[in-house]
Amino acid sequence: MASSTKVDPSRLAAYDVLKAVRLDDAYANLTLPQVLAEHKLEGRDAAFTTELVSGTIRWQGTYDAIIDACLTKPKLEAKVRDALRLGVHQLLGMRVPDHAAISTSVDLVRARIGVGPTGFTNAVLRKVSAQDLDTWIQQVAPDMAVDPVGHASIAYSHPRWVVEALGEALGIAAELPALLAADNAAPKVMLVARPGLSTVDELMAAGGVRGTLSPYAVELAAGDPSAVPAVAAGRAGVQDEGSQLVALALAETQLEGRDERWLDVCSGPGGKAALLAALAAQRGAKVLANELQQHRARLVARGTRAARSGLSGVVTGDGTRPPWREGTFDRVLVDAPCSGLGALRRRPESRWRRTPQDLDVLVPLQRALLDAAITSTRPGGVVVYATCSPVLAETTGVVGAVLAAREDATLESTRQLWPHRDGTDAMFIATIRRR
Structure with missing residues (x-):
């Protein structure tokens, strides 16, 4: 050679x-x-x-x-x-x-x-x-009038099954090309100013522009985010605005009574746990960060190092079989493992690795995690279920199936974010109250 x-x-x-x-x-x-x-x-x-x-x-x-x-x-x-x-x-x-x-x-x-x-x-x-x-796409893609899904698959470089799943979740055929095109655009670098540790003004001074959806978000115009002092120290982090909104959905939902014990069931790699811990610290609450895999738990410990005052600990455990007692927590986040089809801008290789059969494993796991999370929440407490996927089987399908089997929980709201509409990953957020 x-x-x-x-x-x-x-x-x-x-x-x-x-x-x-x-x-x-x-x-x-x-x-x-x-x-x-x-x-x-x-x-x-x-x-x-x-x-x-x-x-x-x-x-x-x-x-x-x-x-x-x-x-x-x-x-x-x-x-x-x-x-x-x-x-x-x-x-x-x-x-x-x-x-x-x-x-x-x-x-x-x-x-x-x-x-x-x-x-x-x-x-x-x-x-x-x-x-x-x-010109090449016109030559190699199926005719749009005959096979619109096949045409979109080649024209926008998504597997056929992914085009079908995203189209079903979106529900508006005219918007599908915009969504697929957004998946092929490089995402913005978004920072989060963890409250009490950093400020939006500090991050803007490092060359950022204020975000539009989260009060803690700053878009980094150029440069390496790890070179920003607040990021290097863990007082701020790199986090999509959609992920910030997941944490805020949990923290900002109205709660009566005790509000001291928060839980992040699937906390790795730690971005949402760090934001939650910073928010909790300002209220005298504590977040328990749970993670199934030890190496990811270590990432959580590192990612939350600057927010220790709002953290009760980082533990390794199975969220479907929790060791804590029923009704322990006031607020619980289930950021469930999912297909990741809402983050194809960031992890483009996921579209080529995932298959429809993956849902056969993921959906039962998501249901088990959500069910255990509701059980872990006290009456009157709140659960936020989130996925970085808009696929209906993983979102409304999971929430509907779990709540149909329980009489002690009520769906209060859902929100689906989209990269072509909101400029975020396609995060799904469901807020559930335990009665």
């Missing part, structure tokens, strides 16, 4: 991330910082790599259809397809000149795979470069 010295480090790094996503089931947003550091990439080079990785993964379905249309033989090695996807994104999704996108992709294949596929790579990418993205 040839040396990689001639290959642009940004493209080498992007290829390494795609390889880790494919072989190790890694998440790009978690792998990128490590790979960027290994290749010593900063500033514009790091931004180029980030866009190259995230854009390639988001548009993978569309790009694969285009690549397949350029093949003379149907079989293609996965490692070669990774390199081709990166080249196609440069040609069709970025402002990279055709000659640069093609030549650097050939160099990348030579360095990382070998000399053999270089001619093939050159030929395929030259075919791709002959047309723009819209």
